[in-house]
Amino acid sequence: GSLPPERTALALVDGPLRILGVEEFPAWGARLDLAMDELRELKVPVAGYTSYPGGKEVTGLLRLALCPRDPPDCPSCDGRPCEEIDGVPDRALFAVVLGEGERSPLFGSEEVSFFYLNTGWEVAKVEVPPWVAEDPALLELVHACVLDQVRKGRGYPVALSEAHELAVIKGRERERFYRMVEEAMVRGGMRAERSMKGMSKRRLGT
Known part of the structure; x- marks a missing residue:
């Protein structure tokens, strides 16, 4: 679609919308939920973008649709028609469609809902x-903005x-982080060691 000139705001996340394991950190989960509620109130759509996805949700449904047995009984099935798409990721299907x-x-x-998008470079x-x-x-806005x-x-x-560029930890910040970790390990009675490769990279500031 084409971008509407009056509304182009989109909150875009790298990867899935739901962070795996966030349930183990209630405080972070609460902050994420609050941010999502605020964006909803502002009518700013949120989307998670996954490059080269490996999911098989849609092809899995197609396998069920092709199954001649109800309910499916794979071990007793002779010449399974679903084998043609067995293991095929969704992206391969939609690259054709x-x-x-x-x-x-x-x-x-x-x-959460999702769709596949042929960007011209990948699905x-x-x-x-x-x-x-x-x-x-809002859905059309997500499509157009992405x-x-x-x-x-x-x-x-x-x-x-x-x-991603802004999130990269610079050499000085990385060194400070390592020192904090080492100090914490020493206080805990553990030995802190650094690899020669890591020390070399830190000397070079990379």
Whole structure:
């Protein structure tokens, strides 16, 4: 789609929307939920972008649809028709189905929905929360903004690339971090060692 000039704000996350293991850190989970609620109030859509996704959710559904048995009984099935797509990732399917710039229908659950997008470089997976999935205008905005970002980044969203650059820990900051860890280990009665490779990299400031 084309970018609407009046609304181009998008909160884009690298990878899945839900952080694996966040349930073990309630404080962080609460902060993430609060941020999501604030973005929802502001009508700013949120999306998670996964490059080269390996999921098989859609092809898994196709395997069930091809199964001649109800319920499926793989061990007793002779000449299984589902074998043709066994192990095929969703991205391979949608690389054939979608034209450049097109997205798939929405899939997902009550917690998160997703679609596949043919960016022209690859088929990426884009996740959105339910309140974005239920709003056609916000969903179209996500589609348009993500596609625009990928084109500007020549294959990968430029905003995520720049965020990665900003997130890199510089040499001086890394050295300070290592010293803090070493001091904590010494206080705990543990021996702190550094590899020669690591020391060499720190001397070079890389």
